Amino acid sequence: MSWLTPDDEDEDVPYGEYADHTVRARPNPKSNRPRTKRRPEHADAVIGMVTGVDRGRYSVLVTADADPADPRERSLTAARARELRRTSIVTGDRVQLVGDTSGAEGSLARIIGLEERRTLLRRSADDSDRVERVMVANADQMLIVVAAANPEPRVRLVDRYLVAAYDAGIRPLICITKVDLADPEAFLEHFAALEVEVFRSAQGAEPLAAIRETLAGQTTVFVGHSGVGKSTLINALVPDADRATGHVNEVTGRGRHTSSSSVALRAETPGCAGGSSGWVIDTPGVRSFGLGHVTSEGILRGFTDLAVLIDACPRGCSHEADAPDCELDAAIADGRLDAAGTARVESLRRLLK
Numbered sequence: 001m002s003w004l005t006p007d008d009e010d011e012d013v014p015y016g017e018y019a020d021h022t023v024r025a026r027p028n029p030k031s032n033r034p035r036t037k038r039r040p041e042h043a044d045a046v047i048g049m050v051t052g053v054d055r056g057r058y059s060v061l062v063t064a065d066a067d068p069a070d071p072r073e074r075s076l077t078a079a080r081a082r083e084l085r086r087t088s089i090v091t092g093d094r095v096q097l098v099g100d101t102s103g104a105e106g107s108l109a110r111i112i113g114l115e116e117r118r119t120l121l122r123r124s125a126d127d128s129d130r131v132e133r134v135m136v137a138n139a140d141q142m143l144i145v146v147a148a149a150n151p152e153p154r155v156r157l158v159d160r161y162l163v164a165a166y167d168a169g170i171r172p173l174i175c176i177t178k179v180d181l182a183d184p185e186a187f188l189e190h191f192a193a194l195e196v197e198v199f200r201s202a203q204g205a206e207p208l209a210a211i212r213e214t215l216a217g218q219t220t221v222f223v224g225h226s227g228v229g230k231s232t233l234i235n236a237l238v239p240d241a242d243r244a245t246g247h248v249n250e251v252t253g254r255g256r257h258t259s260s261s262s263v264a265l266r267a268e269t270p271g272c273a274g275g276s277s278g279w280v281i282d283t284p285g286v287r288s289f290g291l292g293h294v295t296s297e298g299i300l301r302g303f304t305d306l307a308v309l310i311d312a313c314p315r316g317c318s319h320e321a322d323a324p325d326c327e328l329d330a331a332i333a334d335g336r337l338d339a340a341g342t343a344r345v346e347s348l349r350r351l352l353k
């Protein structure tokens with residue numbers, strides 16, 4: 001495995017299955033490698049948004065003036081051109097398409113290029129792993145879904161999501177679900193000093209109006225541990241999403257969506273200031289969220305609440321527990337940081353290790 005290997009199982013698909021019609025045998029007899037004929041002008045390409053990836057096939061939505069009611073809007077299936085086989089293409093990517101872009105039943109378009117990404121959400125399998133997995137492109141916001149109970153909320157996982165979001169330049173938001181089962185306030189106290197908007201949700205009493213207001217006109221990636229109620233929430237926001245909910249058998253995986261990749265869904269947000277719709281990107285529930293690809297500076301960006309103190313540290317301070325004269329220790333000692341602040345320092349130090 002190398003960093004070139006995407007997370008989307010493209011390797012399963014033999015290249016011959018979507019042979020590139022512009023490739024022809026090289027006239028040079030010394031080489032038997034096919035050479036690429038001149039590409040069609042990229043200017044002729046149609047731009048679409050990747051809404052899902054499944055075994056080397058991309059679902060792409062071509063919109064027309066962002067109007068879902070426009071009959072020219074169409075969903076199509078595409079394969080990537082051979083020369084892009086080492087490029088990760090993920091949900092949320094804007095791609096250039098040629099070939100049959102009609103979206104007709106059985107048609108297959110070809111992705112020949114990738115538009116520049118505004119943001120890129122990545123993770124690694126674990127912290128020691130510098131192999132990054134590209135998860136989602138072009139998200140503006142990350143809604144971190146965490147349950148008040150069942151499964152128990154874990155500060156560490158939320159810390160990780162926050163760091164990944166800040167590192168990627170994505171605005172984090174928190175939705176705490178299952179508030180009917182437990183009082184979430186003690187848990188939320190941990191993040192109080194961060195200026196992160198928090199939604200409190202219970203099944204059947206989801207704060208849909210407030211969430212829609214935030215989703216309108218934005219692309220929001222939903223992340224969370226399996227079982228927190230992410231699908232329940234998405235089904236309430238996107239009634240035709242039909243995301244599988246309920247207990248997932250860890251062994252058989254039954255009840256889980258067949259695809260392990262992320263899916264983009266359009267959420268209607270009628271009457272909202274930001275516009276009449278927004279994009280929700282559902283991600284597979286992950287147990288861990290490795291930050292092996294994030295530098296310590298990137299990690300520090302996830303702790304904006306400690307930034308003022310960190311600025312007063314000696315030059316080159318590692319901010320770790322044994323760092324001499326670290327301002328974080330001084331602030332704990334003289335009471336500038338309370339219990340919640342001290343816990344934040346512990347969170348930071350766990351991630352810096």
Ligand SMILES: Nc1nc2c(ncn2[C@@H]2O[C@H](COP(=O)(O)OP(=O)(O)OP(=O)(O)O)[C@@H](O)[C@H]2O)c(=O)[nH]1
Nearest residue numbers: 177178202203226227228229230231232245246285
């Ligand atoms: N009590 C309570 N149960 C909830 C709430 N939200 C979801 N649930 C239940 O929690 C279980 C898991 O919910 P899902 O929506 O499937 O969770 P998920 O996060 O999508 O899980 P994966 O599909 O494994 O990623 C289901 O049995 C839901 O009915 C809530 O607010 N309160």
Ligand SMILES: [Zn+2]
Nearest residue numbers: 313317319326
């Ligand atoms: Zn320091």
